[in-house]
Amino acid sequence: MTTISKIIKEIWKDHTLLFNKEYQNALSMDLEELKRIIKIDINKNLSYIHSIDSELFSEVMLPSIGCSHRLNNGDLCGCSFCDYVSDYIVSMAQMNALKAKNKNEYALMMRYAFDQSRGQSPIASVAEVLTSYDTLDLEEFPQELFEMLFKDKDLYSKKPFQLEFETRASSVTLEKLEHWKQELPFRRVMVRLGVEVEDEWMRNHWLNKNISNSQIIAAVKNIHSVGWKANANLLLGIPGLTEGQAVEELVKSAIWAYDIGFDNIVISYLGRVGNSLQNYLYKYFAHNEVLNQAKVVNGEYTSLQSIFSFFIFFEKVYTKCPDIINKIGFSVFYTDVNKKLLGKLYKSLGVECLIENAIIELMNFNQKRDPKRLLDIKKKLEESPLYTWYQENILSSEINNVHETMKLVVQELAKHFWPNMWEEVLNKFITEI
Numbered sequence: 001m002t003t004i005s006k007i008i009k010e011i012w013k014d015h016t017l018l019f020n021k022e023y024q025n026a027l028s029m030d031l032e033e034l035k036r037i038i039k040i041d042i043n044k045n046l047s048y049i050h051s052i053d054s055e056l057f058s059e060v061m062l063p064s065i066g067c068s069h070r071l072n073n074g075d076l077c078g079c080s081f082c083d084y085v086s087d088y089i090v091s092m093a094q095m096n097a098l099k100a101k102n103k104n105e106y107a108l109m110m111r112y113a114f115d116q117s118r119g120q121s122p123i124a125s126v127a128e129v130l131t132s133y134d135t136l137d138l139e140e141f142p143q144e145l146f147e148m149l150f151k152d153k154d155l156y157s158k159k160p161f162q163l164e165f166e167t168r169a170s171s172v173t174l175e176k177l178e179h180w181k182q183e184l185p186f187r188r189v190m191v192r193l194g195v196e197v198e199d200e201w202m203r204n205h206w207l208n209k210n211i212s213n214s215q216i217i218a219a220v221k222n223i224h225s226v227g228w229k230a231n232a233n234l235l236l237g238i239p240g241l242t243e244g245q246a247v248e249e250l251v252k253s254a255i256w257a258y259d260i261g262f263d264n265i266v267i268s269y270l271g272r273v274g275n276s277l278q279n280y281l282y283k284y285f286a287h288n289e290v291l292n293q294a295k296v297v298n299g300e301y302t303s304l305q306s307i308f309s310f311f312i313f314f315e316k317v318y319t320k321c322p323d324i325i326n327k328i329g330f331s332v333f334y335t336d337v338n339k340k341l342l343g344k345l346y347k348s349l350g351v352e353c354l355i356e357n358a359i360i361e362l363m364n365f366n367q368k369r370d371p372k373r374l375l376d377i378k379k380k381l382e383e384s385p386l387y388t389w390y391q392e393n394i395l396s397s398e399i400n401n402v403h404e405t406m407k408l409v410v411q412e413l414a415k416h417f418w419p420n421m422w423e424e425v426l427n428k429f430i431t432e433i
């Protein structure tokens with residue numbers, strides 16, 4: 001087991017206990033009673049299931065059994081930066097029990113969730129995201145579910161121009177894609193892959209993704225071979241790195257994603273959520289002296305990416321690879337999180353309007369693709385007091401080497417989790433580098 005898996009399991013251990021208790025509890029229930037409880041739960045969470053709704057874009061995230069990589073056979077682990085489920089552990093346990101009892105009922109329940117949240121036979125938005133966590137994984141998205149959703153001609157009363165779904169690159173095979181292509185009633189399909197970073201070691205030994213670069217390259221090739229499009233999700237704000245290091249990784253990752261042929265590259269902001277490593281660092285290490293010195297944590301601002309990082313990233317990537325601007329986009333989630341959590345700082349520096357403008361320009365970029373506007377805003381940001389704050393608090397770390405930074409983070413995490421054997425854990429991590 002890698003050191004990062006050991007750490008992630010430790011972070012999730014209380015949820016593992018809860019999951020297994022609730023799973024056994026749900027298994028012991030009568031099927032009708034279990035279905036009744038799940039339906040109540042679904043109706044409570046409709047806005048989470050159908051989170052985005054506009055004429056252009058709509059998103060339904062099916063409340064499935066969860067991603068197999070996170071479930072890890074009941075010993076919760078998964079990617080270090082991700083947490084979609086810690087608030088929904090009981091629901092996830094119940095869905096797992098329902099599927100174990102009857103796959104068809106599981107499929108029916110997911111259809112129920114779609115109908116309740118999206119409405120029956122809705123007029124589709126231009127692009128519809130209809131996804132589970134790992135949609136091409138037959139454990140999470142069995143054939144029964146595929147048929148329940150996609151063989152029904154009335155899923156949408158007017159079909160979307162584009163259907164999108166997420167999956168892990170390891171679940172993409174030509175055989176599955178050809179099967180889906182044959183059966184799916186949509187002309188244009190975009191498959192979203194969590195690439196996260198270009199550095200394979202970092203992806204697997206730090207983000208705990210367990211996906212190789214060759215799997216990603218093969219997935220893109222297979223997606224293209226059936227005439228579909230491939231979207232890469234990349235991360236801004238890799239937990240446990242300094243913000244400057246995270247930006248450098250993002251620049252390399254975006255260029256790599258472009259070079260291997262992704263049609264779309266989305267820069268996602270990592271929020272401080274639940275059991276994610278970035279939130280754990282905030283909750284327990286925000287004032288840790290060693291990590292503060294290394295600029296990995298910064299009190300209240302720990303694990304928040306300043307808006308500067310987007311613009312610095314943009315300028316670097318645009319300078320190195322100008323054509324990339326036709327493929328790159330910024331995830332909308334950043335705006336609210338950024339304003340809410342960094343608002344106090346912006347106010348104290350008197351840069352609220354400038355930030356408001358910067359966020360609008362970032363979002364506009366997704367449609368207008370005008371690099372000059374972003375570069376102009378970057379210049380204005382550099383002339384503002386925010387830049388001084390950014391230089392002092394974010395950029396002045398003496399450690400440039402990413403592995404040295406990671407060693408410090410593992411050292412502090414190991415002391416926290418295993419005070420009597422932290423050196424052993426750290427040494428094991430060092431052998432993995």
Ligand code: SF4
Nearest residue numbers: 067070078079082133
């Ligand atoms: S990022 Fe994707 S693969 Fe990783 S744990 Fe989250 S849902 Fe699963």
